Amino acid sequence: MALKIISLSDLLNSEAREEDIIELLSSFETIKIKHNPGAEDVESFIHTKAIQFEKMDLSRTYLVMSTYQTKPYLAGYFSISNRPLVIPKKQFQKLSKTLQKRLMGFGHKTQQDTYEIKGYLLGQLGKNYSPLAQKAGNLSGADLLTLSYEKILDAYRIVGGRILYLECEDHEKIKSFYTRNGFKELEHYETNNDLCMMVKQIQHLTA
Incomplete structure (x- = not known):
């Protein structure tokens, strides 16, 4: 069955009742992976934060x-x-000299002595594991990534950018998924939440 992408922003601005939208978002269930609290974050975001972030223009879901x-x-x-x-x-x-040199070609050093690269954050990516969704089995993780690339490339064509990046847990299964799909881990880099950083050049996205 064909997949259809609906902007949460468009849905909120439509005639649909917000109560019905909340009910739809609440139908999302994540897979439970041992030692992977990030999966719970994916579920918590869509249940409790997505609408707020949309209204505050912090992200687009x-x-x-x-x-x-x-x-x-x-x-x-x-x-x-x-x-x-x-x-x-x-x-x-902490990054290797080779990686530092490569990144220098994408961004610039700021007055705050930080290094900045223009791009897009893939803040959340979640496949529904509700009983109904599992019966249907119409969507893979790779499919979901490809659909996200379409929207990112739309934005890139309008405003530019160099990389797509995301944060994920130091979990081999999760990192392996992103690596298979062309992301590179910034080794020895930890975010403020002790997460790993994965990056991919915009020019390597396909849609």
Whole structure:
């Protein structure tokens, strides 16, 4: 069955009742992975923060809809922010010289002694694991990434940018998924939340 992308912003500005939108978002269930609190964050965001972030223009969330036996359901979602990657000097110095040199070609050093690269943050990426969604099985993680690339490339064509980046847990299964899909880990780099940083050049996105 075909997948349809719906902007949460458009949905909120439509005639749909917010109560019904909240009910739709609440139908999202994440997979439980041991030692992976990030999965709970993906569920918590869509349940409690997505609408607020949308109204505050902090990010844009897109719902991937499908149908199973004529019943519409939420297959997954992703959230994107137009936000540069800012690397503090202390963290930048931990990177290999080769990586430092490569990154210098994408960004610039700021007056605050940080390193900044224009790009987009893939803040959330979640496949629905509700019973209905699992029965349908219409969406893979790779499919979800490809759909997010389409929106990111739309933004890139309008305002530019150099990289797509995301934060994820130091969990081998999760990092392996992003690595298979062309992301590179910034080794020895830890975010303020002790997460790993994965990056991919915009020019390497395909849609």
